[in-house]
Amino acid sequence: MSTAADGADASTGSAPTLVVLGASGDLTSRLLLPALAELVNRQNPSMRLLGSARADWDDDQWRSRVRKAFGKAETTPALEAIIRTTHYVKADVTASEDLDRLVRACSAGPLILYFAVAPAVAEQACRALSRIALPATTRLVMEKPFGSDAASADALNQVMTHLVPEDQIYRVDHYLGLSTVLNIFGLRFTNLMLESVLDSTHVASVDILLDESLALENRAGYYDHAGALVDMLQSHALHVLSLLAMEPPASLSARDVRDSAAAVLRATRVWGNDPVASSCRARYTAGVVGDRAVPGYVDEKGVDPARGTETFAEIVVEVNTWRWAGVPFRLRTGKALRQMDKHVVITFKGPRWVPEGLLGYERPDRMHIGLNPEVLRLDFNINGTGDLRVVDRVHMGVNLEPGDLPPYGQVLAGVLAGDPTLSVRGDQAVQTWRIVEPVLRAWREDAVPLQDYQAGSDGPTRLSVD
Numbered sequence: 456m457s458t459a460a461d462g463a464d465a466s467t468g469s470a471p472t473l474v475v476l477g478a479s480g481d482l483t484s485r486l487l488l489p490a491l492a493e494l495v496n497r498q499n500p501s502m503r504l505l506g507s508a509r510a511d512w513d514d515d516q517w518r519s520r521v522r523k524a525f526g527k528a529e530t531t532p533a534l535e536a537i538i539r540t541t542h543y544v545k546a547d548v549t550a551s552e553d554l555d556r557l558v559r560a561c562s563a564g565p566l567i568l569y570f571a572v573a574p575a576v577a578e579q580a581c582r583a584l585s586r587i588a589l590p591a592t593t594r595l596v597m598e599k600p601f602g603s604d605a606a607s608a609d610a611l612n613q614v615m616t617h618l619v620p621e622d623q624i625y626r627v628d629h630y631l632g633l634s635t636v637l638n639i640f641g642l643r644f645t646n647l648m649l650e651s652v653l654d655s656t657h658v659a660s661v662d663i664l665l666d667e668s669l670a671l672e673n674r675a676g677y678y679d680h681a682g683a684l685v686d687m688l689q690s691h692a693l694h695v696l697s698l699l700a701m702e703p704p705a706s707l708s709a710r711d712v713r714d715s716a717a718a719v720l721r722a723t724r725v726w727g728n729d730p731v732a733s734s735c736r737a738r739y740t741a742g743v744v745g746d747r748a749v750p751g752y753v754d755e756k757g758v759d760p761a762r763g764t765e766t767f768a769e770i771v772v773e774v775n776t777w778r779w780a781g782v783p784f785r786l787r788t789g790k791a792l793r794q795m796d797k798h799v800v801i802t803f804k805g806p807r808w809v810p811e812g813l814l815g816y817e818r819p820d821r822m823h824i825g826l827n828p829e830v831l832r833l834d835f836n837i838n839g840t841g842d843l844r845v846v847d848r849v850h851m852g853v854n855l856e857p858g859d860l861p862p863y864g865q866v867l868a869g870v871l872a873g874d875p876t877l878s879v880r881g882d883q884a885v886q887t888w889r890i891v892e893p894v895l896r897a898w899r900e901d902a903v904p905l906q907d908y909q910a911g912s913d914g915p916t917r918l919s920v921d
Contacts, residue, residue: 469564470501471594471871474557476548476580477571478506478517482598487571488524490863492534497859499533500871503564504541507548507557517543548572549579551586558589565592567870573677574600581614589618596625596870599690600681601879604895605888612881622709625870626879630665630691630826631698632865634858636877638829639698640707649822650703652803654778659804659819661699663692665788665826666796670739670749670910671766675757683768684736684891684898687788693720693772693887694879695826696784699799700774709876713883719774720886726771726783726920730893731902733772735918736765739791742910749791749910763905766790767914770894783920791910799824815845829855 473491475483483506494500506517522538544560546553548570558566566589570577577597595615602608615624643650652658665687671678678686697716704711726733741751753760767789774784803820816836823832832852839847858865869877897903908914 469562470503471565471567472503472505472561473567473569473867473871474505474507474561475569475571476507476546477576478520478543479508479510479512480571482571484520484524486863487569487867488521489527490861490867491537492525492528493860494864494867494871495533495537496528496531497864498868500868502537502871503562504537505557505561506541506543507546509545509547511545512543514541514543517541549576549583551583554580554583555587558587565594565873566590567594567596569596569870570598572598574598574603578602578611578614581611581618584618585614592623593619594623594625594870594873595619596627598627600685601626601884602888604892605885608881608885608888612885616881621881622875623873624878624881625866625875626881626884627866628691628694628877628879629862629866631694631877631879632858632860632862634829634856634865635695635826635862636698636712638855639824642824642831643699644703653801655781657803658779658782658801660783660785660802661696662785662787662800662802663695663699664796664798664800665692665786666792666794666914667788667790668744668792668795670744670791671752671755671758673756675755679758679762679764682764683766683788683790684770684894688768688770688786689887689891692786692788693723693890694883695799696723696772696774696786697883700776700779700784702776702778707876709874712876713880717880717883717886719776720883720890722775723772723784723886723890724775725890725893726773728893730770730897733770733918733920734894734897734903735767735769735906735915736898736903737767737789737906737908737915738764739766739789739910740907742791742912744791744793744911751910752791765898765905767792767906767908769915769918770891771918771920772890785918787914787917789908789914793911793913795827797825797827798830799826813844813846815839815847818848825855829857831855 518538518541521541525534544557546557602611697719700719701715704715738752742749752766769787772784801822805819809816821834830852832850834850836846837849839845906915
């Protein structure tokens with residue numbers, strides 16, 4: 456993988472201009488700008504920053520917003536330079552004439568258009584961009600969800616690849632930050648002891664858990680239309696699965712890594728082709744999470760109860776490859792749960808035989824790979840204290856390297872460096888929709904009941920599969 460050494464374009468030596476479309480929005484102030492501040496302080500990439508939105512702001516108002524968002528980072532000359540030189544251009548990103556004016560306002564060097572706007576608006580903006588001339592080095596950065604189904608994702612791919620080549624398109628998944636990817640690769644591909652047992656001969660099941668203690672947090676405008684399945688499993692969990700289950704790539708180049716990940720997604724489908732038996736959906740009722748009283752989802756501001764949006768989703772899928780055939784992969788996510796729990800659990804099969812007289816064996820070995828926080832833990836059995844004929848459960852853990860940047864900082868570093876390794880390729884985005892579409896259809900037809908779970912609980916009972 457390349458690094459964001461200085462962010463300059465290799466062919467021209469000119470610094471890129473990062474244009475944040477949707478500069479007045481929550482994503483920009485809450486995630487993008489703080490992550491950019493960390494990136495600038497850690498790596499000092501050569502770049503220019505420009506904000507754009509429909510808000511009637513001037514440069515001073517935009518700079519004030521940038522300074523406030525940068526507030527938690529250490530004040531450095533590099534950050535002060537970004538604040539001093541950044542500009543704001545009022546524009547409607549769905550209007551071709553506004554986009555043309557915006558592009559012309561940018562300096563020489565690669566142009567990076569970051570769509571920090573709602574997915575539907577981003578799609579309209581891409582179609583508007585097709586009516587203007589873009590610099591050949593333009594990079595497009597898209598937030599999830601990419602499309603609303605396989606067909607729309609494929610159509611949007613065609614629009615975007617008409618604008619720029621595929622390797623200049625960055626479909627953001629912050630779960631695929633550099634440290635997460637490299638930690639999974641390091642564990643799998645540099646340890647023969649582990650890699651040799653990661654297959655259907657030794658593994659009983661794999662769980663990818665993306666549970667959240669946060670509730671809706673004023674995101675009804677987006678979330679009540681998306682729901683947990685699209686927001687987390689289609690957009691994140693399936694991409695984590697592709698890294699866990701891929702065959703070793705020849706290198707860490709973008710092409711090799713994404714080819715291997717795409718091959719896994721093409722082989723993945725709902726367990727037994729039965730979306731009813733292999734999925735679960737639910738939404739939270741009023742309860743207490745930690746020391747916070749949380750209202751029921753249907754009582755949250757902006758929610759339409761008749762929409763039947765789920766805040767909890769679980770699906771079981773199978774990866775039909777030589778390595779993984781027959782191993783269930785459970786993907787699970789929920790809001791307002793007892794605790795944040797984002798990790799992978801690999802459960803191994805039990806021993807073929809436990810000698811008579813050796814007592815206490817109850818559970819098979821497990822490996823836990825933490826995504827947040829990034830840790831590794833092994834659960835296994837050893838002879839206990841006292842009577843050595845009785846085995847006890849023990850745990851061995853180690854902290855993994857979290858990297859020196861937040862997830863969005865790692866994503867921005869790749870974009871500024873022109874390295875698409877950590878972004879989702881177009882065919883991968885289509886495949887994730889293809890995988891979940893049978894479940895979405897079953898849910899729309901009410902073939903799978905919408906359950907309730909109390910906020911602050913562990914959610915519904917986990918699915919079991921034969």
